[in-house]
Amino acid sequence: MMSLMSRFRKTTCIGLLAASLFAAAPVLLTPSVAVAQKGKDRKGGDVEEKTLSVRVGESQTIFAGDVKQYSDGKPGVAEIKVTPDGRRFVVTGEKQGTTSLLLIKNDGSQVNYTIKVFEEDPGVVEQELAQLLEPYMGVRVRQIGARLFIEGGVATKDDEARIQQIAALYTGQVESLVTVGTGAVDRKLNIRVDVFFVQYNKNSGWQFGISWPERLGGVQDPAVSQSTFGYDFVNRTATANIAVINHPLPGLDIAANNGWAKVLKQATIITTNGSEAEFGNGGEEYFLVSSGIQAQLQKIDFGTKVKVQPRFDPRTQNLEVKVKADVSDLVPPRSAATQLPGRQTSLIDTLVFLKLGESLVLSGIKTKVQRRGSRGLPLLSEIPVLGVLFGSLQDSKEEVEGAVFIIPSVVESVTKSSYDMVSAAMEQYEEYDGDYDDVNAYKKDPPNYVDSSKDGGPKKIK
Numbered sequence: 219m220m221s222l223m224s225r226f227r228k229t230t231c232i233g234l235l236a237a238s239l240f241a242a243a244p245v246l247l248t249p250s251v252a253v254a255q256k257g258k259d260r261k262g263g264d265v266e267e268k269t270l271s272v273r274v275g276e277s278q279t280i281f282a283g284d285v286k287q288y289s290d291g292k293p294g295v296a297e298i299k300v301t302p303d304g305r306r307f308v309v310t311g312e313k314q315g316t317t318s319l320l321l322i323k324n325d326g327s328q329v330n331y332t333i334k335v336f337e338e339d340p341g342v343v344e345q346e347l348a349q350l351l352e353p354y355m356g357v358r359v360r361q362i363g364a365r366l367f368i369e370g371g372v373a374t375k376d377d378e379a380r381i382q383q384i385a386a387l388y389t390g391q392v393e394s395l396v397t398v399g400t401g402a403v404d405r406k407l408n409i410r411v412d413v414f415f416v417q418y419n420k421n422s423g424w425q426f427g428i429s430w431p432e433r434l435g436g437v438q439d440p441a442v443s444q445s446t447f448g449y450d451f452v453n454r455t456a457t458a459n460i461a462v463i464n465h466p467l468p469g470l471d472i473a474a475n476n477g478w479a480k481v482l483k484q485a486t487i488i489t490t491n492g493s494e495a496e497f498g499n500g501g502e503e504y505f506l507v508s509s510g511i512q513a514q515l516q517k518i519d520f521g522t523k524v525k526v527q528p529r530f531d532p533r534t535q536n537l538e539v540k541v542k543a544d545v546s547d548l549v550p551p552r553s554a555a556t557q558l559p560g561r562q563t564s565l566i567d568t569l570v571f572l573k574l575g576e577s578l579v580l581s582g583i584k585t586k587v588q589r590r591g592s593r594g595l596p597l598l599s600e601i602p603v604l605g606v607l608f609g610s611l612q613d614s615k616e617e618v619e620g621a622v623f624i625i626p627s628v629v630e631s632v633t634k635s636s637y638d639m640v641s642a643a644m645e646q647y648e649e650y651d652g653d654y655d656d657v658n659a660y661k662k663d664p665p666n667y668v669d670s671s672k673d674g675g676p677k678k679i680k
Contacts, residue, residue: 265328270319272296272311273336280307280331284323291318296333311335314390337391340366347392350384355529355538355571356492357381357396369395371492373527373540373569399494399527407491408629409528409537415483415545415564417620424474427610430594431468471610481620483545485524488629494527494540503548505558518561520546528626535574537626542567545622566622574628582621589614 272278282288283305290298295317297310307319312335319331336343340361347359347368354377357370368385372378378398385394445460489495500521507516527540546563566581592599594609601608650657 265320265330267330267332269332269334270309271334271336271340272309273339274311274313277308277310280309280319280321281305282307282321284325285321286324287322289320291320291333292316295335309333338388340391343388343391347384351381352534354381355531355536366392367395368392371397371399371529373529373538374398405490405492407530407532408488409491409530410486410488410627410629411526411528411539411541412625412627413485413487413524413526413541413543414623414625415481415485415522415543415620416622417481417564417618419479419481419616419618421478421614421616422474422476423612423614425471425610425612427471427592427594427599427606428608429469429471429610430608481547483522485522485543487524487526489526489528491528491530494525496523496525498523500546503559507558516558518548518559520548520561522546530574530628536571537574538569538571539624539626540569541580541624543622564620564622570624572626574626577623577625579621579623584619585617587616 270278270280279301282300285307288298288307290296292315295311295313295315297312298319299308299310300306301308309319314335314337316335317333319333321329321331323329343366344359344361347366351357351359351368354370354372357368357372360367360369366388368381372381375398378396381396382394385392445458447459448457449455450457485497485499487495487497498521500519500523503518503520505516505518506513523544525542529538530536543566544563545565546561549560549562551557551559564583568580570578570580572578590611590613592605592609592611594605599605599609605611646657
């Protein structure tokens with residue numbers, strides 16, 4: 219068989235050489251089979267596998283001084299030439315893809331090169347993707363073969379569309395597998411989210427003066443007087459009654475009211491990284507509502523409903539939390555005309571970004587309402603000072619202030635075993651006698667966050 223150097227110096231004998239190789243070495247015609255089966259060399263050893271990465275238009279060399287025969291794989295992906303001295307192969311990338319090069323050395327050993335051709339250097343592309351994807355939690359880049367994949371999950375459709383645009387910048391080399399919702403890459407982590415609701419209410423009011431009737435005489439509702447007439451047929455006696463139920467005389471208003479209320483609610487949810495969790499606690503009140511001769515039950519819901527979806531990046535210690543909360547409480551009726559209570563609600567739906575161990579106020583409210591009015595005889599009730607003799611004055615004030623904030627943390631370890639936690643809960647249940655101050659169903663305080671810095675040592679953030 220001809221040597222490697224003589225084969226390439228005598229270009230006129232290429233056709234004859236190819237025919238001789240076809241007859242003498244059929245294994246060279248099926249390099250892909252040799253790679254797939256990892257065939258044995260002539261000495262019974264395994265084929266040595268190596269990988270060569272090259273960009274389109276870029277050239278790299280492989281030592282060929284001890285190579286007796288060679289065979290390239292898929293054509294058109296990379297051009298393989300031999301230098302004039304026959305000591306090196308020159309591999310030049312032509313288009314993106316994967317091919318192979320099988321080398322049979324003088325001692326009979328075999329080396330199979332898997333040649334991966336990229337449009338851009340994978341290392342450079344991966345660095346660029348890391349910069350472009352830095353704002354997104356729960357997303358990472360993984361290289362498989364000659365391609366790069368963006369995988370994970372994002373919170374909104376807009377984020378998904380933007381990542382699709384980023385992948386389109388590297389057509390054929392980068393593909394996005396990102397979905398909306400669950401799908402964070404580090405799902406082995408448990409994330410704890412503590413949501414706090416604090417609200418303060420204060421109200422006061424008074425009503426003072428002379429309350430005059432709206433009309434005198436005519437038809438009134440209710441009527442000024444009510445009369446009844448009856449006849450006893452056994453005793454043959456008649457009875458008649460008349461009563462004044464709405465006299466047309468003025469009344470004296472001297473009422474005042476004053477009160478306050480405070481509300482504190484804490485909801486704690488633990489879920490895996492990137493997964494959505496929902497918690498609800500509350501109840502339903504039913505009230506009988508009459509309308510004419512019909513009556514029906516009216517249902518009023520109240521309580522706390524919280525839905526969270528955290529995404530945590532362990533590398534940057536950044537955390538993204540999507541929170542939706544609905545908090546409602548029953549309040550006393552505002553007027554004596556109805557027995558149905560009112561319902562005070564707080565609703566929040568937001569997406570926030572923060573560092574691990576930080577707390578953040580999601581929303582805050584502060585309102586102050588004052589109402590004043592008068593009711594009485596026209597013109598006379600507007601006289602300063604003396605107007606209270608001809609009318610009634612009303613004044614009311616209401617102040618509300620509240621906030622909703624969260625404290626997220628990573629559950630890395632459990633301080634008590636599961637058995638101890640259940641035993642403590644059961645023991646506390648048996649000993650409960652109405653003293654609520656001694657109740658501690660779970661640890662209310664979020665865990666402290668410890669950040670290991672390179673220069674200053676561990677830093678404990680409370």
